[in-house]
Amino acid sequence: MEKLKKILISYAVPIAFSILCVSGVLVAQIPPIFLASEIVRRLSRNTFLVLSLIIPIIGGLGLNFGIVLGAMAGQAALFFVVDWKIKGLVGILVACLMASAMSIVLGWLAGLTLNRAKGREMITSMILGFFANGIYQLIFLFFIGSLIPFGTKQFLLPEGVGLRNTVDLYGTVASALNNVWMVRIGTVRVFVLPLLIVVGLCLFITFLFKTKLGQDIRAVGQDMHIAEVAGINVNKVRIIAIIMSTVLAAIGQVIYLQDIGTINTYNSHEQIGLFSIAALLVGGATTRKATIWNAILGVVLFHTLFVVAPSAGNKLFGQPQVGEFFREFLAYAVIAFALAMHGWRAKKILM
Template sequence: MKKINTVSLIFLVLAVIGWCYSGLSLNFLMNEILTRFIRNGLIVLALLLPIAAGMGLNFAVVIGALCAQVGFILVINWQVYGMPGLLLAVMVSTLLSLVMGYFIGLGLNRVRGREMITTIIIGFLGVSLYQLIFMVGFGTFITPGNPDIILTRGIGVRDMVDLAPFRNIMEDIWLLEIGMIKISVFMILFILLFCMLISYLMNTRLGQQFKAVGEDSDRAEMLGLNVNALRIKAMIISTVIACLGQIFYVQNIGMLGVYSAHKNSEIFSCAALLAGGATIKKASVWNVIFGIFLFHSLIVVSPHAGQKILGNPALGEYFRSFLAYGTIAAALIINIKRDLWKEKKNSATGNFVNSNSICEGLKLTYTKVVHRIYGKTPI
């Protein structure tokens, strides 16, 4: 019998209790969750490949989010609106995220075993450079083409940029209303299509190579795999998907917070994935879907529950941040304890393993990895 994930169970219980006290209708809650699924689905999905490749949680997805915002700012600066402007923003931001993903992958190849803390630092660095360019660069060494987005002093982009020409361009396609619930069929199908593509990719030869690298990079290298190249590919795909996810997010809202839209995107994405039962070493598409519904259900109901229970909605707002960081901390602690328990168990039984059984185990592992990568058993 499969054990229930502790983090998921805690979120489920808190979400149910919070909904009971919040007084929110089920229709309102479902509308909010579906909207958040459309806004955050892809950026959470972007975390899967780095985990499969053994790099843990990719906090550098914020770089992909910044690439999307750069694309929108440039398109508005060039004054290209509507569907052509949206397509141009997608092209520009995707190309930029490809380059950024490549350099992030190069950097992570130099810090094997410390990828998660490195991606956090890379995220901080990217945000700082982004703010430097758009706070100081526009109006000094970058000539603005649209004065409406520039501050009155002539230097720097405004904090809020109106995206009304792009708002709900895709959400209004195949919009279905069931009672009080509005369902953007096209967007949900689009995100589910990406889920299917990631699932398919993980079962292809490339996906099996990612898994082989994630299980044991040294052994994968001995088998002839280019581990560094595979890790770079995983990071490029992750950054591009995160970029597309941020495009969906900001165009759905209709306003671009130039210096704030990307904030906590990586923290909330990682927390949602972990809430769905994923670990820092293993995650699936189902963890993404389940985690978004669980995490954002609690995010929606917590301020209202705080108002009803304690008479202070601000406590619910603080609870959101506590949930995000607490989920990541709890998941990391649980994973570390599980790894330590496994190591202790292996060391306790290690004295009873003879050299023949070790050789047989290595041979069996080698056979499984080769079969997974090349689709045939080695001679």
């Protein structure tokens, strides 16, 4: 009985979401083929971003809301790829390289900041995201077309300064990864290359934690003081963990946006951190422990609910908008629940 209670407490969030998902599917009466198609596509689109959160969690930095910095770098790179009219896989590769270069600098600055806020990394990374968003808005609303040249005039505001609200990727890099290798299983389309890239990242993360650097990251996450006594440069390892997370988030945003096909210039990045963290927590991760399977399960459960919520809201209340509000509420609620559980467990350990 005690063992069952422990399992229920440990997996409370994924169990609750599994029940919600099954209930939502039954109420919404969504065709299974359509649901399967949506989940497979969202697995290839969103999983890379969710996986980018794992390294900082294991490194003891908690939930890295700062992946939004990487998302901004990914979008910035895509804007220039569109302007330079670089198409297909070459455009994706150039965007990833540019975004990675920007993310290394942003991750380094974020790491330096988080090292000065030990024990308060999550709220600090969230505020960093808000601060960086202000700079991002300034650059792409006032500097593009004036201080920074941008040749594609149809994406500029009528005054010739600042990007429009929407930048279209069709004709350049939209679906560039998706179109390389697509398999049809009945009416379900499976985009193989993005899924293979996700598998590659899973293998990289697994390999990383078998290396000296990975063991150092794990040791720092378990106890900074003991790691320092053992001769590990704690601050350096934490900065490396944040840089890796930011770079992966930038690449993940490029993968995400090539699938969407358009960039909402001033909003596409804003919810990336929130929804990626919510998905990871839904999969059973905590602020101190996360695995690849937590990320995959979380994406499946969280996005199943995303697909069925509007239809379920429409069936129950006659208003699909109720489902939209419910999705937003759940994203915040699961983060609040996970943080409350973390605080409760920490208190139990101290007692």
